[in-house]
Amino acid sequence: MKHTNLRPKPKFRIIKSSGEIEKFSEKKLRNSLRRSGLKEKDCQRISKTVSSSVLDGTTSKDIYRKTIKLVKRQSPIAAAHYSLKRALLNLGPTGYEFEHFVGKYFENQGYQTSVGVTLQGGIVRHEVDVVASKPNYNIYTECKFHNNGGKKNDIKVALYVKARWDDLKNGPDGKYLRGYALATNTVFTKDAITYAEGVGLLLLGVNAPEGETFLDIIKKHKLYPITALVRLKKVHCKELLKREIILCSELLTEDKLMLKIGMKPEEVSTVIKDIHTLLGL
Incomplete structure (x- = not known):
């Protein structure tokens, strides 16, 4: 009986947008395609095609470009779902457009919103990116927009936002301040998430809050930005x-x-x- 020596697939390392290096996973790529709504046979075909072109040192950006091209050819709607993270990155370059997107998020929750408002704290004045208001109930939001998807929001950002919150609570414009949020178009570090949970800071981003991230909310409430088209x-x-x-x-x-x-x-x-x-x- 002959035994066939099956060579294991080589484990290529890819470079993420953050500069981090990780092993390429065809399974991970295929799962991301499934979340776009593509049929299983198309997920299998596209993941195999893209995987065959991956070499050591290939960037995640190159992988995305090849993948989205094939997905777009199959279904523009699946491509819109697949490109949601990229769509948030394209709400720039200054971040002003992202602030308005965050405003739309709060409007969907029943708030009236204002963008770019200067308010008086207990000690100094602060420019608040988004003010979301209901009767006797305000949420102030700090927006952190990044052009690079690999940029993470660490605990220093959360500490800074909490400090502004504390000052605004003690000022004349803090009478109806009931909550403070930190919104971003990328991810938060674990420490930032843990700290925010401990002090009651609302996080809105690609990986928080769990089950209600921007990606979840966009799909659930149909808040697709035009950059997804x-x-x-x-x-x-x-x-x-x-x-x-x-x-x-x-x-x-x-x-x-x-x-x-x-x-x-x-x-x-x-x-x-x-x-x-x-x-x-």
């Missing part, structure tokens, strides 16, 4: 963001605006169609 050209997306059009749902009534910024009628139709499918309309 893979068939919306970057130049047009940029123009729309300048006009404070943040969510896909806001584009449904902006046909004239899309034409005004240079989109062709067929491009407008394609985008509207994708939004309808994405929102389940």
Whole structure:
């Protein structure tokens, strides 16, 4: 009886956007594809195709580019789901657009919001990125936007935000301050999460709070940013963001605006169609 020597697949190391090095996992890639809503056979096919091109030193950015290209070809809607982390990174470059996205998040929770408000603390004045208000109940939010997905928000950021919270509570504008939040388009370190839980600081990011992260909320409440639309050209997306059009749902009534910024009628139709499918309309 002949025995076939099956060579194990080589364990290639890839470079993450943070600069960290980790072993490439085809299983991890395949699981991320499953979360996009692709059919199993497509997840298997795409993960195998992309995995075959990975070598030692390949960057996670290169892997993403190859993957999203194949996903987009299969399904623009699955591509929108797959690219949600990237969509949050593209709410820049200054972070002003991300602040407005956070405002939309709180509006979805029933709050009235204001962006970029200067308030008086007990000792000094503070610019608060997002103020979310209900009768006699305010939540102030500090936004930390990063262009690099590998940038983590550590405990120093949480400590800084808590210090601002304490000063604002003791000022004239802190009468109805009931909560303080730290929102980011990337992740928090374990220490930052542990500290925030201990002092009652609300964290909003890619990995917190558990089960209610931005990625979870976007899917649950259909708060897809326009940067998730893979068939919306970057130049047009940029123009729309300048006009404070943040969510896909806001584009449904902006046909004239899309034409005004240079989109062709067929491009407008394609985008509207994708939004309808994405929102389940």
